[in-house]
Amino acid sequence: MQMNRSTRRTRNVITINDVARLAGVSPMTVSRVVNDEKNVRESTREAVLLAVRELNYVPNLAARNLASAEHVRIGVIYSNPSAAYLSEFLVGVLDESAGKGAELLLVKCEASNPDAERISVQRLIDSAVTGVVLPPPLSESDTVREALQAAGIATVGVATGRFRSDLSCVRVDDRAAAEDMTRYLLDLGHRRIGFIKGHPNQTASAERLTGFRAALRHAPDAKAEVVQGYFTFPSGLEAAERLLDAEVRPTAIFASNDDMAAAVVSVAHRRGLDVPRDLTVVGFDDTSISTTLWPALTTVRQPVSAMAAAAIDLLLRETRAAKDGRTPEPTDVIVPHTLVERQSSSPPRPA
Amino acid sequence: MQMNRSTRRTRNVITINDVARLAGVSPMTVSRVVNDEKNVRESTREAVLLAVRELNYVPNLAARNLASAEHVRIGVIYSNPSAAYLSEFLVGVLDESAGKGAELLLVKCEASNPDAERISVQRLIDSAVTGVVLPPPLSESDTVREALQAAGIATVGVATGRFRSDLSCVRVDDRAAAEDMTRYLLDLGHRRIGFIKGHPNQTASAERLTGFRAALRHAPDAKAEVVQGYFTFPSGLEAAERLLDAEVRPTAIFASNDDMAAAVVSVAHRRGLDVPRDLTVVGFDDTSISTTLWPALTTVRQPVSAMAAAAIDLLLRETRAAKDGRTPEPTDVIVPHTLVERQSSSPPRPA
DNA sequence: CTGAACTCTGATAGCGCTAACCTCGCCTGC
DNA sequence: GCAGGCGAGGTTAGCGCTATCAGAGTTCAG
CATH class of the missing domain: 3.40.50.2300 (Response regulator)
Known part of the structure; x- marks a missing residue:
């Protein structure tokens, strides 16, 4: 009752063979072209590519895998x-x-x-x-x-x-990134800078601190205050309170990640400080919180x-x-x- | 100079054939067992499963695909x-x-x-x-x-x-979810409830509002104040200001998503209101912001x-x-x- | 006790692609 | 003029799995 199919399943997808037929070459040559291998004459390559475009051929990944890759x-x-x-x-x-x-x-x-x-x-x-x-x-x-x-x-x-x-x-390079950010703060003119460390169980925390310290070495007139944080929002709240309680407030706070930076903003606002006019706050990571907050955070982005x-x-x-x-x-x-x-x-x- | 391999590439992965050999059946039968098809005697099935476990066999998806699926x-x-x-x-x-x-x-x-x-x-x-x-x-x-x-x-x-x-x-069911949340607020005892609508170009916005209204119909003594929002943090700030400026403040605000709810919390804090003691704030969606904020948001979670x-x-x-x-x-x-x-x-x- | 139907299993033939090998023609050097 | 090399293809043989169909055995009605 159905139309009689040549072999088992219906395949109406175009394959490497269709392309080969249209281009007048062997499937192997098509494979070579598609995979951008050498040893194919330019004219042949073009003919194949033309056929590929004509038929809108897309290789079957499963087949390619099975045939070539070693089951990754x-x-x-x-x-x-x-x-x-x-x-x-x-x-x-x-x-x-x-x-x-x-x-x-x-x-x-x-x-x-x-x-x-x-x-x-x-x-x-x-x-x-x-x-x-x-x-x-x-x-x-x-x-x-x-x-x-x-x-x-x-x-x-x-x-x-x-x-x-x-x-x-x-x-x-966490260290270099933290150094860049710190230098950016120094270039803006900040000389009292607070730093909130990350969780001690991640090596990135130490690297970022090292970068921070390295940048400061070039600005002998700058004063730094470093407090511990744990990459979490609550730990940022606490760290921010500590930094802002100092007799001479920092004009900028560099938090080791965005969550903690967001916490700093939150504390600053609760104390009536305007960000960034009264306090510059920068983070690290460029997670979504850095743009869902107001003001949006200056931060370091990893690709x-x-x-x-x-x-x-x-x-x-x-x-x-x-x-x-x-x-x-x-x-x-x-x-x-x-x-x-x-x-x-x-x-x-x-x- | 290399050891001579039987055929082309090295394959040291165990395949359906290895399992079949160990179990003393044909590969086809193994395939049947692995795919949980019927028409396999219980004893055979067990023998195969034993072999599968023994060899830690995992089917090759690419091959399965190529052989069966129609290139999805x-x-x-x-x-x-x-x-x-x-x-x-x-x-x-x-x-x-x-x-x-x-x-x-x-x-x-x-x-x-x-x-x-x-x-x-x-x-x-x-x-x-x-x-x-x-x-x-x-x-x-x-x-x-x-x-x-x-x-x-x-x-x-x-x-x-x-x-x-x-x-x-x-x-x-956005409508039912909003209704549930509203009923939850009513059950807590809230009778002045603010609602922040979502962006009008998404039908979910209207559904959530409808749900909100439906729940309120069962509490004739409750008063609702509805303002427009656009699902963004800034739009939430504005909406919150409007709601909290009312001569009689709502005791609860239901924002159509978490970003706007976060904005409400932010405004409340800036006005010295404690959340939730002075103002209950709830959101919708259960995005990450609902837990990175303090206090963490009560919200509706979609799976x-x-x-x-x-x-x-x-x-x-x-x-x-x-x-x-x-x-x-x-x-x-x-x-x-x-x-x-x-x-x-x-x-x-x-x- | 025979044929039909049903259950279980195996043999065969690919799925679409490419590795490995092979062929053919042309160039190069001596 | 011919061995040797090389570039541009084609041929063959699967990759690991399953659709399909063909049995073999089993059950059951008539």
């Missing part, structure tokens, strides 16, 4: 970084792995205790992943790193504060999507190398950060 | 919903489509004007997607919907305020991940139906919302 399955363990971070991160991961034809496996790590982390890692191992990408803060978890290394799974950490010789990572993509790329290279028998040295990829100037910073009010 | 490529156009929303959404989309072996294609729609939207849609069409999932606010864009319909691409909208007969959608997954599932069913020649009626999937009680709400202070 990439695991991502995410705990709870800011949602804004995660979404950008996922977009980067997705774009890159879709293009490279890698299979993705997301695993959520509910709590940040060793047991939960081990369970998450185990789930990935059970799923036979070939590599794992770790966004922060898991990229600095010893438990996770050790478990993966023990299982012999290639791993790339994203946004670790420092490079360590046993883990490839993609990161911005999260690009970093995630770079991590996938690095991971693919490492697994490929491992398959060839080589044991690649861990790589340290540093991507450029940018200083985003918004409305929460200005020169200090003249005394 | 799902497009997602995201513009800029809150990052928190997007990340949850992406997690849901990824989990579901990875499981179903669908290829994913993300496209960002930079601006929210018809031209940018048309370009995004065109990119998807050029990539030969078989279906598209639209997160808000694009799920309510006429431009996008019409362009996709014209191209004959199956589409599912997520979190549209209402069901419309030409587009399948997955959503919560975003589950909705995204449901959308993918629905889309797959529709494309499959379309392939069989059937033209499926658009479906309206309503998922349950939940009221999340946090610290921004309490009974009104006794007069």
Whole structure:
């Protein structure tokens, strides 16, 4: 009762063979053109590309994978970084792995205790992943790193504060970024600057503080006040209270992340201080809170999507190398950060 | 100079054949067991499952796809919903489509004007997607919907305020959710309640207002004050000022989303009002801002991940139906919302 | 006790693509 | 003039899985 099909399923999608037929070449040549390989005459290449466009041919990733790639399955363990971070991160991961034809496996790590982390890692191992990408803060978890290394799974950490010789990572230079931001504050004319440290269990915290101190060394007339924070909004509230209680108030406060910077703004407002006229507040990370608040925060932006993509790329290279028998040295990829100037910073009010 | 491999590439991954050999059955039977098909004797099934566990076998998605699925490529156009929303959404989309072996294609729609939207849609069409999932606010864009319909691409909208007969959608019942929240406020004892409307170009705004009004009808002694907002933080600031300027202040304010609720808290604090003792503030959406603020917001939570997954599932069913020649009626999937009680709400202070 | 129907399982043939090998023609050097 | 090399293709053989169909065995009505 149906029209009789040549073979089993209906396929009305155009394949590499259709293109080959139209272009008058073999499928292999089409494959070469599509994959941008050499050893194809220019005229042939053009003919193929014409046919590709004509038919609106899009390669079947599944088939390409099956035929070429060595079954790459990439695991991502995410705990709870800011949602804004995660979404950008996922977009980067997705774009890159879709293009490279890698299979993705997301695993959520509910709590940040060793047991939960081990369970998450185990789930990935059970799923036979070939590599794992770790966004922060898991990229600095010893438990996770050790478990993966023990299982012999290639791993790339994203946004670790420092490079360590046993883990490839993609990161911005936290120290330089903090130094840039501090110099920006000094250039605006600030000489009393408060700094809120990040959580001590993340190396980025120390790096940012180091950068801050380094910049100040070039301005001997500047005074700094450093207080502890823990990357959370409440810890920022407390730190801000402490900084603003000083007998001589700072004219600028540099918080180690945006959440704490937002808390500083909140405290300033409650004390009747105008931001930025009475107090400049700057953050770090450029998460969504920096633009949903008023005034929008001046902060340091990391190219999260690009970093995630770079991590996938690095991971693919490492697994490929491992398959060839080589044991690649861990790589340290540093991507450029940018200083985003918004409305929460200005020169200090003249005394 | 290398060891001589039987055929081309090295494959050290265990396949369905390994399992079949160990279990002493044919690969086809293993496939049946793994895919949970019937017509397999219980003893056989157990033997296979044992072998699967023994070898830690995980099916190769690419191969499964190539052999079975009809080349499903799902497009997602995201513009800029809150990052928190997007990340949850992406997690849901990824989990579901990875499981179903669908290829994913993300496209960002930079601006929210018809031209940018048309370009995004065109990119998807050029990539030969078989279906598209639209997160808000694009799920309510006429431009996008019409362009996709014209191209004959199956589409599912997520979190549209209402069901419309030409587009399948997955959503919560905004009206009922707003009604629930309002009833919650009434139950706490509030009788003067301010409401901040959402952007008029989204149907959810009207639905939420309708729900609010419906709940109030059961409390004739309650007084409501409704002002316009636009889902943004600044618009929330303005709306809050207006509500709190009234000669008799409301004891509770229900903002149509969390950003505006956050703005209300900000204004309240600036006026020296304690939240929730002097003013209860509740939001809608449960985005990350609701927990990064102090006090954390009582709000309505949508199961975003589950909705995204449901959308993918629905889309797959529709494309499959379309392939069989059937033209499926658009479906309206309503998922349950939940009221999340946090610290921004309490009974009104006794007069 | 036979044919029909149904259950379980295996053999075969690809899905769309590419790795590895092969062929053919042309150029180069001696 | 011929070995050797190289560039531009084609040929073959799968990648790991499943649709399809063809049995073999089993059940059951008549």
